[in-house]
Amino acid sequence: MMRRLALxxxxxxxxxxxxxxxxxxxxxxxRLGYSDCVTCHYAPQGGGPLNEYGKGIDEAQSLRGGxxxxxxxxxxxxxxxxxxxxxxxxxxxxxRWTWAAxxxxxxxxxxxxxxxxYTRLPRGFAAHVTITGESDAVRRPDLSYDxxxxxxxxxxxxxLLHYRVSRSIEIAGGRDQLPTGVNVPDPRLFIKSRDRVGYxxxxxxLKVYWASKRHRVTPFIYGPGxxxxxxxAESGGGAVAEFDVLSNHRAVIGASxxxxxxxxxxxxxxxxxxxxxxxxxxxxxxxxxxxxxxxDVPDSFRQQASYAxxxxxxxxxLVISGIGERLSVHDPFEERLSAxxxxxxxxxxxxxxxxxxxxxxxxxxxxxxxxxxxxxxxLKTVY
Amino acid sequence: xRYPKAGFVFLALTILMAVGALGAHGPGQSDELAIQLSxxxxxxxxxxxxxxxxxxxxxxxxxxxxxxxxxxxxxxxxQLEAVVTVGSLKTGIKLRDEHMRKYIFETPxxxxxxxxxxxxxxxxxxxxxxxxxxxxxxxxxxxxxxxxTIELKVARNGEAFHVTGDGKVTLSTYGIERxxxxxxxxxxxxxxxxxxxxxxxxTSTARLx
Numbered sequence: 001m002m003r004r005l006a007l008x009x010x011x012x013x014x015x016x017x018x019x020x021x022x023x024x025x026x027x028x029x030x031r032l033g034y035s036d037c038v039t040c041h042y043a044p045q046g047g048g049p050l051n052e053y054g055k056g057i058d059e060a061q062s063l064r065g066g067x068x069x070x071x072x073x074x075x076x077x078x079x080x081x082x083x084x085x086x087x088x089x090x091x092x093x094x095x096r097w098t099w100a101a102x103x104x105x106x107x108x109x110x111x112x113x114x115x116x117x118y119t120r121l122p123r124g125f126a127a128h129v130t131i132t133g134e135s136d137a138v139r140r141p142d143l144s145y146d147x148x149x150x151x152x153x154x155x156x157x158x159x160l161l162h163y164r165v166s167r168s169i170e171i172a173g174g175r176d177q178l179p180t181g182v183n184v185p186d187p188r189l190f191i192k193s194r195d196r197v198g199y200x201x202x203x204x205x206l207k208v209y210w211a212s213k214r215h216r217v218t219p220f221i222y223g224p225g226x227x228x229x230x231x232x233a234e235s236g237g238g239a240v241a242e243f244d245v246l247s248n249h250r251a252v253i254g255a256s257x258x259x260x261x262x263x264x265x266x267x268x269x270x271x272x273x274x275x276x277x278x279x280x281x282x283x284x285x286x287x288x289x290x291x292x293x294x295x296d297v298p299d300s301f302r303q304q305a306s307y308a309x310x311x312x313x314x315x316x317x318l319v320i321s322g323i324g325e326r327l328s329v330h331d332p333f334e335e336r337l338s339a340x341x342x343x344x345x346x347x348x349x350x351x352x353x354x355x356x357x358x359x360x361x362x363x364x365x366x367x368x369x370x371x372x373x374x375x376x377x378x379l380k381t382v383y
Numbered sequence: 384x385r386y387p388k389a390g391f392v393f394l395a396l397t398i399l400m401a402v403g404a405l406g407a408h409g410p411g412q413s414d415e416l417a418i419q420l421s422x423x424x425x426x427x428x429x430x431x432x433x434x435x436x437x438x439x440x441x442x443x444x445x446x447x448x449x450x451x452x453x454x455x456x457x458x459x460x461x462q463l464e465a466v467v468t469v470g471s472l473k474t475g476i477k478l479r480d481e482h483m484r485k486y487i488f489e490t491p492x493x494x495x496x497x498x499x500x501x502x503x504x505x506x507x508x509x510x511x512x513x514x515x516x517x518x519x520x521x522x523x524x525x526x527x528x529x530x531x532t533i534e535l536k537v538a539r540n541g542e543a544f545h546v547t548g549d550g551k552v553t554l555s556t557y558g559i560e561r562x563x564x565x566x567x568x569x570x571x572x573x574x575x576x577x578x579x580x581x582x583x584x585x586t587s588t589a590r591l592x
Contacts, residue, residue, distance in 0.1 A: 031475070032439075032474075032475045032476065033436060033437045033438060033439050034435065034436055035435045035436070036434070036435030036436075038433065038434070038435055039433045039435055039436045039567065051565070051566075052565035052566065053564060053565035053566055053567045055565075056478075056564060056565050057476070060476050060477070060478035060479065061476065065477065065478065066478070067478065168434065211434045211435065212434060213430070213434055216434075216435075248428060248437055248439065249435060249436060249437045250439075279441075279475060280475070316475070316476060316477060
């Protein structure tokens, strides 16, 4: 017990050298044979409330550990509409300190509160909603070839209607982030550069999840989300396909493709990704190549983004990751960035997770370095 | 004092040498060799009713051994035995390990006897550079013994052996219900994979453990 307390204290003291990443998606669970979100989340793409099994895993994989026992009271039955509604409130408290070359240091505290709801309706239908209230914009770094994202104090991340056709096919239509490869949600990652409006990139879409024991295919079509600037509203389609190489849900490779059209320029994207798990450790990898066109430049230009994460879980509740990233953009928006990060996430209970990360980034063309430290506490309701 | 004649001494020496030569066989002849498992693991893997999930566990505490005879065209394994203690099986989630022990391996009186495979005699003919065979015997889970066959591949380097094997256990044959947790239920068939190293033991009376 004392050792555990000492470890928690040490983690807290490591605030200065630790940072956080969003905690609503855990692709690292592939290390235990969970190759997809759907085992623990109601929604196949993850990101929403946990199902009962997911709550059990959430509790079992925490420092406190133990058995998840659903509460059964009149209040809970009323709130959950006799088990049809799964919902929670999440409070995320990220603190970040950044030091960039030739710029004053910057500290930010961007709390956000999320309400997540997944309601099972009759005849295979379900409604899935996530709404976020923010104190400030959660935005990616500005890109010279895309307009900057605009702050939003309240934002609908997900508003989907699901229909379960069969055990292996589900259709969802509405508003959400488009399906991606490794499905790591941190908006500041270079691989998010392919999105037009970063964190707020939630186009209207129709997608189909088709899964079997060894493959998953998610074709989708999409249109504007309504929050784009003039000329940036995009329509298009694409697909993400994954294959379980060893048939044991521990080695998944996949490819993704997307083609989009907007008044101010089109884009075509091809990506490869992999999720590998080997018991206590594993690897996540994604590489995207996007060919972009902008009306204000004569030729198309290429954007390449890579993401690699090696993670290790010395304890069930503690995951340590080393992350490497690269972003390369060709003329006339030439940009070459590389970054490395050390990330620690500790799930104390099913209610509380803390995380910390240290990140070092280099602008290769300008030969400038910047570093950031981040600490995050995430709290959520569980019943 | 009388001394034996030279002819008698020569005969005695000849007999002794002949007897000695019979006992000087090298590996690859028909002498029996006691083999003891020295290092290795056994893994199991079972699918669930959820497409994207399998449960996998492993033990690095496999003990056992056999008595081996090399007849030139293959190996004969006698009294083959492999034992895994239930407590050494880990799935990566402590709570799941507790559930596994409780619902799979525990007897009604709360005991969790070792998982034990035993086979009387197995002929392992040569197969390329190594040996391959089906070892048919009995597998005991929570004290209940049922027929079980494991496909073995054996690589030999003198008195050192590398043994791999694959088999399938059907839970229902042991009267074990498929474990279920909040709607996620395992399949009935569990894949078993054995990967162990073994070596010859100097004395023929070595204990097979």
